[in-house]
Amino acid sequence: MAQTTSIMLPLGALAPNFSLPEPATGKTHALGDFRDAPALLVMFVCNHCPFVKHLRQGLIQFAHDYQPKGLAIVAINANDAIRYPDDRPAKMAEEALAFAYPFPYLYDASQATAKAYHAACTPDFFLYDAERKLVYRGQFDDSRPGNPFPVTGNNLRAAADALLAGQPVLPEQKPSVGCNVKWKAGNEPDY
Secondary structure, three states, X not given: OOOEEOOOOOOOOEOOOXXXXXXXXXXXXXXXXXXXXXXXXXXXXOOOOHHHHHHHHHHHHHHHHHHXXXXXXXXXXXXXXXXXXXXXXXXXXXXXXXXXXXXXXXXOOOOHHHHHHOOXXXXXXXXXXXXXXXXXXXXXXXXXXXXOOOOOOHHHHHHHHHHHOOOOOOOOOOOOEEEEOOOOOOOOOOO
């Protein structure tokens, strides 16, 4: 299992726009759809990655805990669905329904959104304030497949708690670790 760490973008970077389909519903969601939320979490995930599978229930619980507090959450899969058929849109719809994802799970077929966000791994987390400025781009917690640490989401929870309470988010952040985004041949980013 190859490990890739997230790109630690500068805090304060603006959230790039997106408009992507949700395979489970057929709806299209855009960044502007979340404009009234005081905070937004953009997660890059996929179906087949063992790191994402390891955190899946924790991510769902996180959403149930924080969406009522005003945190908007969206998940995006940008993997090459030809080479990784478990990540194709039909399988994404099955995944979202089977696990009752409480957030939209969108497909980035062109991978342009993943590139705009500088997504590097799955999972990769980007937490934005009301002005859609980046305040957190780190790990969910220290848990990984095969290590002894429980899935708590403590790092992301601390950042979300601070943001939603109007407090500064600590700038010392550990990068997320996961599988690399599965780029289409010739579409690899230069970051």
